Amino acid sequence: MxxxxxxxxxxxxxxxxxxxxxxxxxxxxxxxxxxxxxxxxxxxxxxxxxxxxxxxxxxxxxxxxxxxxxxxxxxxxxxxxxxxxxxxxxxxxxxxxxxxxxxxxxxxxxxxxxxxxxxVSPDTEMVRRYRRSGGADRCVQGGLKVCWAESEENGIRTAHRLWRNELLPGQLPSTLNTPADYSAASTLIAEEMTAAQFPCGPDPARHVAAVREFADAGFDEVYVQQIGPDQDRFFDAWHRDVLPSI
Structure with missing residues (x-):
């Protein structure tokens, strides 16, 4: 992209x-x-x-x-x-x-x-509109961020530290000019908002549910990004506990 x-x-x-x-x-x-x-x-x-x-x-x-x-x-x-x-x-x-x-x-x-x-949002109406308007036989891709961690609390803290800017409203994400501007605006995003946005922690059911939201909305492909440095355990856990349930 x-x-x-x-x-x-x-x-x-x-x-x-x-x-x-x-x-x-x-x-x-x-x-x-x-x-x-x-x-x-x-x-x-x-x-x-x-x-x-x-x-x-x-x-x-x-x-x-x-x-x-x-x-x-x-x-x-x-x-x-x-x-x-x-x-x-x-x-x-x-x-x-x-x-x-x-x-x-x-x-x-x-x-x-x-x-x-x-x-990046499992928006059913957007997919329906795309299909109706001429995209019936074309691929719809979804981007999903998760934070696999030893505990939900650790996952929320990591996601909030690294990706809370994704929750900035309106045109802010496309108009802010500097990292300092992003940092200042992101102070408005509380940890509770991050927890509601991203599946965080070790519970496979939460991660499975997030993928199924995209599937239920009519997406063809979902690309999953682990937030933070714990990449190996993310891959291991998804391979072992998440993908078999999808």
Whole structure:
């Protein structure tokens, strides 16, 4: 998942993703979204409005798809210029491009421009709308963060320390410019809110229930991220106690 609209030109993303797809023998999917100011402001460019970023992303996807053909591309668009560019290493099949969406307008973009839709909330209505609007035969991916730990209390503390920023409301996550801004805003997020957001601790049933929420909402794939450094025990516990129950 990356943002191909400000900090990195879509032609660069096209080359990187085409190479990755060849290296992975076709087992590669490019995820794209409208990004966050925290990452994109470093070039000093103006941070566009959400509507403008969606328009930029749609044009960027067009540029990437054109370059993935392996043909020479000349593009003079509203936001991007490509001058006689050609990729010499391209996969046999086009790289699938999945669009990240958290609201109706972005979801409509995912329908128009993407090969799939990805998000981090098991929102049944978003999936239904995507299916009804043209995504009936396309993949829907969900991203789930968990914190496997020796105790629920330890898991909550770790998740709150490392990922409480995910609970920031509205446009804050996409408009804050610096880590200091994130830290200041995140003081508004209490541990109790983190506990309600992420499955924390060693109880397999809580982790199974979180995955089933995505399944029940109609998702095709769920990608699980362990919060914190205890990766080995997370993998062991999920392999032993969680996956057999899903």
């Amino acid at each position: 990356t943002c191909p609209i400000v900090r990195t030109h879509p032609a660069v993303i096209a080359q990187a993703s085409a190479t990755a797809a060849v290296q992975c023998e076709g087992r590669f999917t490019l995820g794209v979204g409208t990004g966050e100011a925290l990452n994109e402001h470093v070039t000093g460019e103006r941070w566009p409005s959400p509507k403008e970023r969606r328009d930029m992303l749609e044009e960027a996807i067009d540029v990437i798809r054109a370059l993935h053909t392996g043909q020479e591309v000349n593009h003079r668009g509203r936001y991007y210029t490509v001058d006689r560019a050609r990729l010499y290493t391209v996969p046999d099949q086009p790289v699938p491009i999945y669009v990240s969406a958290f609201g109706p307008a972005a979801l409509d973009l995912a329908v128009r421009a993407g090969d799939g839709f990805c998000t």
